[in-house]
Amino acid sequence: MTAYLQFDQVSKHFSGVRALAGVSFDAHAGTVHGLLGENGAGKSTLLKILGGQYRPDGGRLLVNSVPCQFNSAADAIRAGIAVIHQELQYVPELTVTENILMGRFPARFGLIDRNKARRMVLQRLSEIGVDLDPDARLSHLSIAQRQMVEICKAVMQNAQIIAFDEPTSSLSYTESEILFRLVRELRSTGHTLIYISHRLEELYSLCDACTIFRDGRKIVTHPVMAQVPRETLIHDMVGRELSDIYGYRPRPLGAQRLQVRGLRGKNDPTGCNFSVRGAEIVGFFGLVGAGRSELMRLLYGADRRLAGSVLLDGVPVPANSPPAAIEAGILLCPEDRKEQGILAQASVAENINISCRRHDLRVGFFLRRNKEAARADFFIDRLRIKTPNRDQEIRFLSGGNQQKVILARWLAESTMKVLILDEPTRGIDVGAKNEIYRIIQEVAEQGCCVIVVSSELPEVLGIADRVLVMRNKEISGVLDRSEATETAVLNLALAA
Ligand SMILES: Nc1ncnc2c1ncn2[C@@H]1O[C@H](COP(=O)(O)OP(=O)(O)OP(=O)(O)O)[C@@H](O)[C@H]1O
Secondary structure, eight states: OOOOEEEEEEEEEETTEEEEEEEEEEEOTTEEEEEEEOTTSSHHHHHHHHTTSSOOSEEEEEETTEEEOOSSHHHHHHTTEEEEOSSOOOOTTSBHHHHHHTTOOOEETTEEOHHHHHHHHHHHHHHTTOOOOTTSBGGGSOHHHHHHHHHHHHHHTTOSEEEEESTTTTOOHHHHHHHHHHHHHHHHTTOEEEEEOSOHHHHHHHOSEEEEEETTEEEEEESOGGGSOHHHHHHHHHSSOOSOSSOOOOOOOOSEEEEEEEEEOTTOSSOEEEEEETTOEEEEEOOTTSSHHHHHHHHTTSSOOOEEEEEETTEEOOSSOHHHHHHHTEEEEOSSHHHHHOOTTSBHHHHHHTTGGGGGTTSOHHHHHHHHHHHHHHHHHHTTOOOSSTTSBGGGSOHHHHHHHHHHHHHTOOSOSEEEEESTTTTOOHHHHHHHHHHHHHHHHTTOEEEEEOSOHHHHHHHOSEEEEEETTEEEEEEETTTOOHHHHHHHHHOO
16 A cells, blocks of 8 residues: 555654654655755754664654554564665665564574575566675675665565655765666555655656755745756755855966976876966866765875875975875865764864864963854854854754854864865755855955865856866866866766
8 A cells, every 4th residue: 555644743753852843744645845954953853763773752643544653663674664874774784685684584494595685686686676795795785785685685575664864875876876766666556756866867767756954944845846946946955045056256366386297106007297376276077986076085195105195385295194284284074074074072163173173272261262252153153053152062063054063163273274175065065055056156255276076066166266077086077167068977976
């Protein structure tokens, strides 16, 4: 039976924080229902209630008009609901088959029938068009493949309602396409799908209807998403007009400051050459695996340099030493910010200020505290970081707000000459993206070289003065802003 999902006045509070305030909307069978909203708007909390992880403080959830109360994830699964969370839930040491059928293995004469289990999984994988070895261990699979395993598991548990929380945030271009195909297939078989994303293009191509959240409240449900202008969606999400989110301003470029010559690490067949002028914003585009992050880590000294040189204002930057790169004025804000940068037990303010502290050493303790508080408040306000105050422990913030805090740490650095941002807006809402693009421009206007690595093509085209495209660990083309169309960049990124 196809399922029809209703949220009726659902509320949830955490100490001092209202995450959801009386949210009501319906999601219909055979549709993809998008959830949109700024970071911290309450989207993930709603999915955690749907998946039985949290109990609501008030309101009801109804499946096929029957009220449901879940005390655990197992209760939700029994009611035909599966939630694919941002942090995937699997056992890395077990195989695809074992993960999918965990606790539900077919038995024969009282013994587990492994061959039958394998056949069942293989059949279901092929039905949903996923090519995976049922005997592969999850630890050997890519994130995209692990996600496919979770989807297959949901289907095999007979889930009729499947919810996705930012499923493409760690997927490549081609992997995302596979996921979209799967979601469309599930829609065509009558499943009810809930889909959270900050990528508007993706939501438009996938969703039939959508609900917009702001500050824990439902703002509106649009029954036909395709008919809603982009400006309206953005306005409803951020509560203000935002006509040009990139806000690109041309600026006079300076002399060449950063020169990279024949830079080669252990995975690069040749070496990379490029240069960046003062005040220039260079966008690096490429498919995941093209070698962009590796090149940046090499430039920053985090990976071993086998050949080549990096010159900043004509002075060689020592190899293999991030402290030496920082000393020279090169900063890298890494892609996996949360893993590398988060101090989970520390406050928002401490997380923002930790890197700047070395410049503030000579300032007296009280002055430093004031300066740090002011700096934290500036970024909380500017990036619209949703937190009760600057002293809140970062671990209590929503995923996107944690990203904003860590990004603020890098943007707060005032002494840099080269700022490298790897996927700076991943998981970040559209209002804060706009602020991040403004800060990037301001940093460039001060004469700094800015390098932005991004998998979001509209972002690269929107903010960069020049686009460098990478393919197979090499720079496959360089396009000026005027020549950098979507087709031109994709041709360079994809060509055989
Ligand atoms: N366990 C918790 N303790 C305290 N506050 C929490 C907890 N979980 C969520 N919150 C708060 O509830 C609010 C809603 O968070 P939620 O994760 O639902 O937002 P979201 O819309 O999914 O954001 P994002 O787009 O960043 O993922 C935020 O202010 C968040 O800080």
